[in-house]
Amino acid sequence: MAHASAGGLDSTRAVYPGTFDPFTPGHFDVVDRSRRMFGHVTILAAVNADKQPSQSTAARVTEIHRLLPADWANVTVAGWHGLTVEYCRHHGCGVIVRGVRNSTDYQREHELAATNEALGVTTVFVPTRPELAKMSSTAVRALRT
Template sequence: MRVGVYPGTFDPVTLGHMDIIRRGAKLVDRLVIGVTTNPSKSPMFTLEERMAMVRREVDGEGSSIDVVPFDSLLMTFAERQGASVIVRGLRAVADFEYEYQMAGMNQQLNDRIETVFLMADVSLQPIASRLVKEIAMFGGDISRFVTPTVRDEVVARVERLGRKGS
């Protein structure tokens, strides 16, 4: 069985993430969505909230998708999952430079696990969780970037945190 891992913080999960999840799931028998916390980012949602959000969004996408938390090196997590593939989404040249370097480092850690890059759908390429949060913090409409349920969660969180520019 071919297992793939799609890692990320998913803070929040966007339509771009969902595009990569759907397409990545077609390439493997089992896709593990690894939800992690990046120490260089300050998340809007807790790990538990992001896990619940991703699980809800992938519900109905097929039984071959699992959502699993991790707090380790990606390659250690991938090995534990029995993965042979890391799935990564690319939006722009800047993504490629970062992802290329990461893929090279990961290959040095474990050359039995390949990294596969999927280009984001053209209509979804500008979407980034960081920008979705920023737009929401300033009262902008994020409905073109996330599902209605995720939009409601982000808007509610922004209201609790106190919207900027009000």
Template sequence: MLKAIYPGSFDPVTMGHWDLIQRAEKLVDHLVVAVLHNPSKQPTFSVAERAGFLRELTSAYPKVEVVTFNGLLVDLARQTNAQCIIRGVRAFSDFEYEFQMALMNRKLHTELETLFLMPKEEYSIISSRLVREVGSMGGDISGFVPDPLKDRITRRLLNPSEIG
């Protein structure tokens, strides 16, 4: 059984993330979507909110499990018995960073492989950072985030102090 982890901060989840989840789910027997809690960052959405968004999106996908984690990804891979990591690469500039991370993960866990997937072309310009910027200034984020989440994400970006 091939088990993979698709890790990320997902702050917020974008159409690029959603596209990769749907692509990866077809390639593996079990996909763990892992929401990172990074104490050195101040996210717009709490870990629980981000995981909730992803659980809502993936509820019709029985092979997909959403978890939260902090610490090293290789430790989560060991805990879940995952054999590979799924990473999205939008542009060549992403690849250099992701390649370094893949090599480090392989050094820390020699049995762990990394699979790089490219999102659909129309999603290659989308990043969570850009969605936060556009949305916080009142811009329309339609097409950048999954439609069922758009209103909630927009509301939070316009009112950052609002608690979900």
């Protein structure tokens, strides 16, 4: 598995995992910035045992793919039903990208990052732009109903 330090970041494969129920403008922004930093970014629509998504993994993958600009050639979307680190191992990804909106997000993500680092995969935090910080998938779902 290639780590970010094994070459330039432009050759690194990164994974941006999440439930993405739904995929928000904040998620879109994190992907846009990440695709400029890394050679390839996979948006990983993952299963989280603590959450009950409103759509199947396949439906979320399809929706995210539909939202992406056609010229984002270095971005793909995949579904996954396992640990993100295992996906990284199977697909040669050296970095996990995580968006953080606030100190609460950072605290939770920092603990996960330490575990992932111990398992051989680095986490890069991308801070949410201030104008997007109040947005969450939960809030977007509430607006839709």
